[in-house]
Amino acid sequence: MSNTALAIVLAGLAAMAALPFLDTGFWLALAISIAQYAVLATAWAMFSGPTRYVSLATAAFFGIGAYTVAVLGEVLPWPVVLLVAGVIGAVLSLLVGFATLRLSGVYFVVFTFGLAELIRQLVTWFEVNVTRSMGRYVFVEITQAQIYWQLLALFGALLALGTWLARSRLGFALHVIGEDETVARHVGIDTARAKVALFALSSVFMALVGAVMAPRWTYLDPAIAFNPSISFTVLIMALLGGTRSLLGPLLGVVPLALLFEVLTARFPNHFSILVGIVFLLVVYAVPQGVSGLLARLRRGAPA
Amino acid sequence: MSAALQSQTAPLLRVEGLRRAFGGLVAVDGLSFTVHPGEIVGLLGPNGSGKTTALNLISGALAPDAGRVVLDGRDVTGLPAHRLTRLGIARTFQLVRVLPGLSLNENVVAGLAFGREPAWGAEARSRAATLLTRVGLGGRDNQPASILTYGDQKRLELARALALSPRLLLLDEWLAGLNLTELRGGIDLIASLRDEGCTVLMVEHVMDAIRALANRCVVMNAGQHIAEGPPAEVLADHAVIQAYLGDDDA
Numbered sequence: 244m245s246n247t248a249l250a251i252v253l254a255g256l257a258a259m260a261a262l263p264f265l266d267t268g269f270w271l272a273l274a275i276s277i278a279q280y281a282v283l284a285t286a287w288a289m290f291s292g293p294t295r296y297v298s299l300a301t302a303a304f305f306g307i308g309a310y311t312v313a314v315l316g317e318v319l320p321w322p323v324v325l326l327v328a329g330v331i332g333a334v335l336s337l338l339v340g341f342a343t344l345r346l347s348g349v350y351f352v353v354f355t356f357g358l359a360e361l362i363r364q365l366v367t368w369f370e371v372n373v374t375r376s377m378g379r380y381v382f383v384e385i386t387q388a389q390i391y392w393q394l395l396a397l398f399g400a401l402l403a404l405g406t407w408l409a410r411s412r413l414g415f416a417l418h419v420i421g422e423d424e425t426v427a428r429h430v431g432i433d434t435a436r437a438k439v440a441l442f443a444l445s446s447v448f449m450a451l452v453g454a455v456m457a458p459r460w461t462y463l464d465p466a467i468a469f470n471p472s473i474s475f476t477v478l479i480m481a482l483l484g485g486t487r488s489l490l491g492p493l494l495g496v497v498p499l500a501l502l503f504e505v506l507t508a509r510f511p512n513h514f515s516i517l518v519g520i521v522f523l524l525v526v527y528a529v530p531q532g533v534s535g536l537l538a539r540l541r542r543g544a545p546a
Numbered sequence: 547m548s549a550a551l552q553s554q555t556a557p558l559l560r561v562e563g564l565r566r567a568f569g570g571l572v573a574v575d576g577l578s579f580t581v582h583p584g585e586i587v588g589l590l591g592p593n594g595s596g597k598t599t600a601l602n603l604i605s606g607a608l609a610p611d612a613g614r615v616v617l618d619g620r621d622v623t624g625l626p627a628h629r630l631t632r633l634g635i636a637r638t639f640q641l642v643r644v645l646p647g648l649s650l651n652e653n654v655v656a657g658l659a660f661g662r663e664p665a666w667g668a669e670a671r672s673r674a675a676t677l678l679t680r681v682g683l684g685g686r687d688n689q690p691a692s693i694l695t696y697g698d699q700k701r702l703e704l705a706r707a708l709a710l711s712p713r714l715l716l717l718d719e720w721l722a723g724l725n726l727t728e729l730r731g732g733i734d735l736i737a738s739l740r741d742e743g744c745t746v747l748m749v750e751h752v753m754d755a756i757r758a759l760a761n762r763c764v765v766m767n768a769g770q771h772i773a774e775g776p777p778a779e780v781l782a783d784h785a786v787i788q789a790y791l792g793d794d795d796a
């Protein structure tokens with residue numbers, strides 16, 4: 244994205260900050276859901292797009308952020324709570340990154356999926372055996388409008404980071420790694436370090452979204468915080484939108500967030516199976532994502 | 547010339563007792579040789595004799611089971627590929643590897659951005675354009691690498707390797723699969739590198755190229771060093787001919 248495009252998009256986000264003054268009910272809730280997935284899917288694509296590593300760890304980092312709020316929300320001032328959530332997300336992602344980014348392909352997918360489950364079990368064990376309380380009440384003075392504004396700010400920051408990254412040596416290194424990792428090593432790229440750096444940046448944003456979203460629940464337990472469906476939802480959205488460009492994932496987030504909203508309202512009992520069908524359709528029908536489709540249409544090639 | 551180079555200078559590359567096995571198969575078995583600055587050394591041997599594996603061990607794509615790789619007096623055995631690259635070892639691949647989703651210019655910038663004398667931005671783009679011209683791909687900077695012919699992919703790969711400002715260039719059958727015109731151009735290109743003082747270790751089956759370019763040859767068979775010397779001598783050597791034609795005692 245050019246600086247001008249970024250400025251326009253940021254101005255657009257600033258304008259959207261007015262929404263809570265118009266409605267604080269249904270539309271604000273919908274906007275929060277879209278903004279949440281916009282940050283998560285864009286952060287996911289920032290790492291998985293160029294490296295082509297499919298991560299199912301979104302729920303792990305989201306959950307860490309949310310749980311940090313559940314534990315520290317009443318104890319520390321809000322900005323400090325966010326900071327702690329981000330730091331824990333970063334530290335965990337560095338550990339996990341160095342341990343797993345040597346894995347390739349399907350091993351990485353399985354590991355990241357297992358990671359979310361592992362952390363959920365660890366937190367559960369800790370709560371049952373040490374604190375002797377399953378679940379926590381989240382008492383923090385954060386309004387829905389404030390949640391929405393924080394998500395918009397996160398999205399703006401993420402887009403600015405992504406724009407910088409696209410021009411940076413680090414971003415280019417990731418691109419080369421995605422093209423051919425062997426070549427990447429033989430042109431002097433420390434592939435493990437580059438991948439871990441991106442994984443950490445992406446994970447910090449996921450943890451922050453979890454922290455920002457936590458006050459929406461008044462009650463949190465590990466099963467809610469580390470719900471694996473978040474990982475899958477984010478994956479489908481990013482794939483539908485396309486991971487080639489910074490705003491690509493957004494093209495998947497908006498229609499699917501709206502669709503899921505309708506599905507939960509109309510078919511609450513068949514939600515999971517319908518999501519599965521959507522997943523299959525996305526992968527079969529638009530393998531390059533909507534943004535890839537648009538790019539091909541612009542070039543005039545048959546889509 | 548080769549003898550003079552050897553006596554006057556310390557070797558740029560010294561390989562000592564290099565060994566690497568894959569399961570029960572010893573692909574490189576106690577290999578030792580040297581490459582002196584400014585030399586072109588041919589690494590010869592029949593298919594499967596361990597030449598590519600040797601290059602992989604020298605370039606850090608693989609770690610040796612035993613032995614040492616010494617670059618300019620420094621023990622670099624087992625260093626990862628990106629560190630060896632930054633120390634000045636560049637390579638091409640037997641099965642040519644370009645970055646198909648990137649433009650020609652970006653492919654070369656990949657060699658400039660992280661190497662020994664890194665460049666980025668406008669400077670890197672202009673240096674990449676110069677290198678593309680150098681290998682005969684001038685003016686095609688913005689074309690995608692995916693549309694290149696096989697011969698042009700090989701040129702692009704060489705431009706990327708040269709972008710690393712290598713002290714030692716490893717070529718793995720870089721001339722294989724080229725048509726006759728491309729082959730002539732390719733030989734001239736390597737000759738021009740030699741004239742600039744570039745040091746090259748080249749695996750090659752095109753014997754005309756070896757005769758035209760190499761100061762010295764090292765011949766491998768079944769992972770082992772079986773002969774060494776100037777191309778004319780080595781190619782007339784009894785053991786070498788037997789290795790290539792197949793050993794009838796075996």
Ligand SMILES: Nc1ncnc2c1ncn2[C@@H]1O[C@H](COP(=O)(O)OP(=O)(O)O)[C@@H](O)[C@H]1O
Pocket residue numbers: 568571573591592593594595596597598599600
């Ligand atoms: N990564 C590998 N895994 C298993 N065997 C290998 C591997 N690389 C090479 N080999 C084996 O090692 C031997 C030498 O191969 P190579 O170095 O490619 O020979 P050359 O380049 O001289 O044709 C061959 O028998 C080959 O099958």
Ligand SMILES: [Mg+2]
Pocket residue numbers: 597598599640
């Ligand atoms: Mg070979």
